[in-house]
Amino acid sequence: MANRILFINPFKGEIFDQPIKAFIEKEKRSDTDVEVVSLKRGPEHLEYHYYEALTLVDTLKTIKHAEKEGYDAAVIGCFYDPGLREAREITNSIVITAPAEAAMHIATTLGHQFSIIVGREKWIPKMHENVVNYGFKEKLASFKSVGLGVHDFHRDEAETAKRLKAAAKEAVEQDRAEVVILGCTIQFGFYKELQGYLGVPVIDAILAAFKYAEFLIELRKRFGWGHSKVYGYESPPEAEIQAWGLEAQYGAKE
Amino acid sequence: MTSRILWINPIGSDDFDQPIQAFLETGKHPETQISVVSLKRGPLHLEYHYYEALILADTLHRVKQGENEGYDAAVIGCFYDPGLREAREITDRLVVTAPAEASMHIAATLGHRFSIIVGRKKWIPQMHENVVKYGFEDRLASFKSVELGVYDFQRDLAETAKRLKAAAKEAVEEDLAEVIILGCTAQFGFYKELQEDLGVPVIDAILAPLKYAEFLIEIKNRFGWSQSKRYGYEGPPKEEITKWNLEKQYGFEGIWT
Numbered sequence: 001m002a003n004r005i006l007f008i009n010p011f012k013g014e015i016f017d018q019p020i021k022a023f024i025e026k027e028k029r030s031d032t033d034v035e036v037v038s039l040k041r042g043p044e045h046l047e048y049h050y051y052e053a054l055t056l057v058d059t060l061k062t063i064k065h066a067e068k069e070g071y072d073a074a075v076i077g078c079f080y081d082p083g084l085r086e087a088r089e090i091t092n093s094i095v096i097t098a099p100a101e102a103a104m105h106i107a108t109t110l111g112h113q114f115s116i117i118v119g120r121e122k123w124i125p126k127m128h129e130n131v132v133n134y135g136f137k138e139k140l141a142s143f144k145s146v147g148l149g150v151h152d153f154h155r156d157e158a159e160t161a162k163r164l165k166a167a168a169k170e171a172v173e174q175d176r177a178e179v180v181i182l183g184c185t186i187q188f189g190f191y192k193e194l195q196g197y198l199g200v201p202v203i204d205a206i207l208a209a210f211k212y213a214e215f216l217i218e219l220r221k222r223f224g225w226g227h228s229k230v231y232g233y234e235s236p237p238e239a240e241i242q243a244w245g246l247e248a249q250y251g252a253k254e
Numbered sequence: 255m256t257s258r259i260l261w262i263n264p265i266g267s268d269d270f271d272q273p274i275q276a277f278l279e280t281g282k283h284p285e286t287q288i289s290v291v292s293l294k295r296g297p298l299h300l301e302y303h304y305y306e307a308l309i310l311a312d313t314l315h316r317v318k319q320g321e322n323e324g325y326d327a328a329v330i331g332c333f334y335d336p337g338l339r340e341a342r343e344i345t346d347r348l349v350v351t352a353p354a355e356a357s358m359h360i361a362a363t364l365g366h367r368f369s370i371i372v373g374r375k376k377w378i379p380q381m382h383e384n385v386v387k388y389g390f391e392d393r394l395a396s397f398k399s400v401e402l403g404v405y406d407f408q409r410d411l412a413e414t415a416k417r418l419k420a421a422a423k424e425a426v427e428e429d430l431a432e433v434i435i436l437g438c439t440a441q442f443g444f445y446k447e448l449q450e451d452l453g454v455p456v457i458d459a460i461l462a463p464l465k466y467a468e469f470l471i472e473i474k475n476r477f478g479w480s481q482s483k484r485y486g487y488e489g490p491p492k493e494e495i496t497k498w499n500l501e502k503q504y505g506f507e508g509i510w511t
Contacts, residue, residue, distance in 0.1 A: 027476055097363070105359045106473065108389060109351070109466075111482035135362060135389035178482035191477070201479040211476075212363075215469040219360065222281055222465075223445070225455040228365035228432035 002033045003217045005073045006066040007210065009038035009185075010059040010082055011046055016186065019154075020077070023188050024210050032214055036077075037062065045150040047122060052082045057250055063087045067094040072220075073213040075099075079183045079205050080123075081130060088227045090235055095216040095226055099205035100130050102212035103181045104139075110201050111178025113141040115171030117164060118183040119153070121145045127183060141177035144170060153186045164190055168198055179203065257471045258287045259464070260320040260328045263439075264313040264336055266296030270440065273408075274331070274460060277442050281461045283468050289325075291316065299404040301376060306336045315506045317341040321348045322509070326474075327467040329353075333372075333437045333459050334380060342481040344489055349470040349480050353459040354381065356466035357435045358390045364455050365432025367395040369425030371418060372437040373407070375399045381437060395431035398424060404440045411443075418444055422452055433457065 007024065009016050021036040028034055039058045043051035060083055063074045073095045076083055081098035088096050107114035116131075118124060124143045131140050144167035146160070153160050164187070171177040181203045182191060191204040219225040227233050241247070261278060263270050275290040282288055293312045297305035314337050317328045327349045330337055335352035342350050361368035370385075372378060378397045385394050398421035400414070407414050418441070425431040434456045436445060445458040474480040481487050492510060501507045 029472075101363065105363065106479065109355065109359065109470065109481075110479060111484070112486040135391070135393055137389070139389055172484060176485055178485050178487070195478055200482045200484050201477075203479060204477070207473075207477060211469070211473055214472075215465065216363065218283075218468075219465055223458070223461055224449055225360065225364060225457065228454045230365075230426065230454050231430055231432050232366040233432070 002031050003029075003073070003214065004033045004035075004071045005075065005210065005213050005217070006062075006071045007034060007036045007075045007077050007206075008059060008062055009036065009077045010055050011044055011051075011078070012039050012042045013044045014038050020185070020188065020206060023206060027207055028210070029214055034210070046078050046080060046082065047120065047150060049126060052080060056083050056086070059083045060086055060090060063094070063096065064090055067091045072217045073097070075209045075213050077185050077206065077209070079185060080126060085232070088233045091227075092229065092235070093226075095213065095220050097209055097212045097216060099185055099209040100127065100183070101134055101209075103203045103205055103208040104131065104134050104136050105212065106208050107179040107181050107201070107203055108136055108139050113139055113177055114179040114181055115141045115144055115168070115175055115177035116181045116183040117144045117146060117167050117171065117187070119146060119148045119150060123183070142171055142175040143183075144168070150184060150186050153184070154189075157189075160187075161190055161193060164194055165197055168194055168202065172198055172200055181205070255475075256285050256287055257283075257326045257468065258289070258324065259467050259471075260317075260325040261288055261290040261331055261464075262313060262316050262320075262328060263290065263292040263331045264309045265298055265300060266293050266309075267298045268292045269298075274439070274442065277460055278464055281464055286468055288464075300332050300334060300336065301374065301404060303380060306334060310337050310340070311504055313337045314340050314344060315504075315509050317348075317350060318344055318509050321345045326471045327351070329463045329467050331439050331460070331463075333439060334377075335384060339486070342487045345481075346483065346489065349467065349474055351463050351466045351470060353439055353463045354384050354437070355388055356463040357457045357459055358385065358388050358393075359466065360462055361433040361435050361455070361457055362390055362393050367393050367431055368433040368435055369395045369398055369422070369429055369431035370435045370437040371398045371400060371421050371425070371441070373400060373402045373404060373441075375401075377437070396425055396429035397437075398422070404438060407438065407440045408443075414441075415444055415447060418448055419451055422448055422456065426452055426454055435459070
């Protein structure tokens with residue numbers, strides 16, 4: 001039976017849905033089906049923490065829906081991994097992953113130290129928290145910024161490639177990164193050229209999360225290894241959610 | 255496309271080769287082929303660090319030979335992950351993984367904290383070093399020992415299951431582990447029953463690296479993501495190995511040339 005993965009762009013605007021779907025389609029396993037969706041309202045990028053806070057409720061709603069529709073996995077498509085913990089908390093029969101988590105697990109397996117190439121310096125403090133949270137503080141060579149916002153990466157691709165190359169080369173040569181992670185999903189399409197240029201693995205944030213999702217599905221289906229539902233990911237009681245009328249208050253019913 | 259995985263039991267006995275091969279067959283992807291091998295000499299288990307030191311050369315040469323034979327991945331089948339760093343250093347075309355690394359990456363994704371159930375307390379200090387090295391110190395709820403040696407696990411299965419259950423239950427209830435890792439490859443065959451009993455994921459130390467190896471092969475073949483050859487895993491120069499006559503000195507002619 002096919003494995004169904006929902007890739008969520010957790011912001012408003014469908015402009016990336018088709019390009020990302022096409023990018024994933026080329027690399028998915030033959031027995032995987034993928035859908036890419038974005039949110040129907042909200043900010044158009046998540047460069048500010050306030051924007052991320054706004055999108056959480058819709059992202060989580062989308063994931064809960066996906067679980068009900070029988071998806072096997074959901075990917076939260078932003079390198080801040082927004083709502084990852086909460087998504088695992090509210091689901092049982094679906095596995096969830098996100099780009100930063102997946103990319104760092106891969107990177108620390110492929111080399112001792114990695115660097116993360118971000119768009120703007122603004123992003124670094126929060127992403128650094130995630131590095132620490134996932135346990136990889138000692139494995140971080142550096143963050144590098146290329147001074148481009150989310151919507152700039154595909155505006156002038158030659159310029160983006162040039163800046164990514166310069167930043168990644170510095171990360172490898174000066175900071176001794178053995179692996180480079182592209183720290184924004186919208187940096188898709190650049191990893192292969194960069195990797196050829198640098199001679200070290202360059203981890204694409206979309207492909208990493210997507211392949212990790214396929215891997216987690218395999219573990220869950222074969223061995224029953226899904227997210228643990230004791231302690232941290234223990235779900236809120238449905239009775240309480242009903243009694244408080246949360247669905248109506250937050251417009252969760254469509 | 256078929257992927258070939260070489261599973262190495264890094265001990266001088268083939269006692270576990272057949273049972274582990276049979277167990278791996280139950281968990282592998284249909285396109286994966288697995289060969290299980292062990293070493294031709296050496297200690298019969300690795301419960302002492304001295305034994306591990308003895309087997310390193312043979313294990314590394316078996317990995318290198320695996321690369322020469324066209325395998326896509328090698329798994330070093332002991333939860334101490336012996337020689338993992340060195341194996342990655344000396345190879346280019348195959349990916350290498352091992353049980354502790356693979357199990358911890360999986361466990362840290364499935365829950366916040368995990369406990370590792372080992373055979374004997376003796377094992378804990380070195381395994382703890384690996385937890386720290388891999389970055390998961392803050393994710394470790396506890397180590398639990400069931401006081402059984404490597405060869406005891408499969409001797410009295412009912413007794414082993416009983417002890418594993420008691421230890422894992424304690425880990426979940428008292429140490430707040432959300433995921434359990436079985437910290438010895440010879441503990442194979444117990445995870446499913448334990449998992450049903452406990453209601454948390456119980457990671458088997460054979461299936462975890464098998465699946466991680468398949469995953470690493472996939473991302474290598476598709477994206478060219480394999481161990482970085484800069485810095486830490488930079489390979490030793492062949493000319494030096496030849497000039498120093500290492501193959502002859504260690505009895506591994508043909509591995510490097």
